[in-house]
Amino acid sequence: MLQAKNITYSIGSKIILNQVDIKTQAGELLVIAGPNGAGKSTLLKVLSERTKLKTGCVTLNEKDVMLYSPNELAKTRAVLSQSFSTGLLFQVEEIIMMGRYPHFNEYPNQIDLDIVKEIIKELDIEHLASRAYVTLSGGEQQRVQLGRVLAQIWKETNHTGGTKYLFLDEPVSSLDLYHQQTVLQTASRLAQSGYCVIAVLHDLNLISQYATHVLLMHQGNVEAYGSAEHVFTKERIKHVYGLDVHLIQDPVSEQLLIVPDSSLFKTNQIINKSHDNSNTIINRTVESI
């Protein structure tokens, strides 16, 4: 179980996270949602790294994160960052093997080699396995990085230790429609097989499709927590994102769909905004005179 109690994190005097509480466990796919600047990425960082907090603490499997050794932590959780190097002169297999680094000293063991093979199969990237990483497209590179991260916490057959945690920071940001689905399918399958997956996602429809739990952040606070249907109400989305939406149910999958009301947006907000802007410009000009 991952538990964060009353965490407050600030940079200088600016409070980025304010008394946030989180509890999530094996089998769950928790999505952290919210507008830009709400503190999502910071929250992910605080949960996944050993960070000095103003108040509160984070525990993984009932043990304070600060008490983990770097290697022990690396075997317990893996993090897929938003951006990664693109110019690595390594083969795809070599990149995925890097995920096994915390598990061996100088040379990989047989089990490490087997796990890399399993992951290549799991992610359906056999055709890329012996290619040079630099020659891959952005989406392919992102899937290879996901493979590396999975290798880090892949459960060995006779695994007896505690829950393993996978943190994903906007894992589908550079993927096409098809690969967005495959990556989130993989994440969802991992959660079902006993991992705890914590992801930051922007697309509310993908969230409602895959998240078992949603944590909606707003200005450093937890705005709402629960299932997607519970969290995403018209009023709340208007309050947090400042946007009117329609909520409809997909007639085939019965999934909740969140559709921005573009007509409203065009007629009111743009005009309002440009109006505001011209006002501030005028004000500024007046001030400067």
Place this chain on the structure above:
Amino acid sequence: MKISSKQRIILITLFLLLIVFILLSAGNGALYISPSQVFSIILHKAGLNGIASFDEGQYNVFWVIRFPRVILGLLIGAALALSGAALQGLFRNPLADPTLIGISAGASLSTVLMIVFLSTLSATPYFKYVEGIVGYYTLNIITFIGACVTSLIVFRLSRSNGKTNVTNMLLAGIAINALCGALTGLITYYATDAELRNITFWSLGSLGGASWNTIITILPFVLIPIVFLPRLSKSLNALSLGEREASYLGISIDRLKVQIIVLSTMAVGSSVAVAGIIGFVGLVVPHVLRMMGGSNQRYILIGSSLAGALLLTGSDLIARVLVAPAELPIGIITALIGTPVFIWILLKHKKESQFI
């Protein structure tokens, strides 16, 4: 990470080439000694009977002058290329080399100081006392200290809150280089013609000072990095993913930085101290290897030791043979051989190199 079969072939080829060049370099020069005679002399020294006969002149030239020189070339070539590779890995920047963190600048400054003020200094009783202990090696020791002090200053300047910031380190390196350069220039301005000639030759590098004593002196400083830097290859591979990614993989980035800076300074500082500034090796050798066989740091680090030793042994051979019985400064040769090879590989691998 395992070394791929292609990388293994490159390493084995380098090793075999190195053996060939050691024999060639030991045999050629003002006095010719055949490879079988080289073997016989070494066997004779070990108390065994050789296969070929040799005269005492050959024995002395080989054992007193040439063999120590070849070994010194191996050690310094390996040290320079290896530290270049490690620093490029640490800074994740293909332009990084030992000059960048102030090692060469500090060594130059202290050496030029010594050359110019030697006559004044040697009159003081304290200096006489020091010279009595270290004797002939005073200049080398001062150079080594200069190299260590500047890289230590650069390292200190780049640390804040107990963490080393790589960008700050680059900037601090540039600042210290500029300062040392200005001071070196100032001292050079006051140097006499004879001192100027000494300074120029030192800055072009030479293996002329080789003796068994120099080798024993620098051996630990070069061997320790050769043994320990490749052990950091896993961490350096992870670091190529980015500092944050590497720390997610459980690597203590800050410890890694300290280890690499200390080991590189040891290797380069001691090399510069005995052979002057031999440019180009540390910058280019790792590049060439990367373009030929990829970025796996275990391969890059081991390969750099071999290829650096090869480049310097070959260059020294040419430096001695070309204008025999005189010799050219070795730094000129490394640049003259290295540059065309580098450009050739650059053109051949244009596609890969744009990603580096």
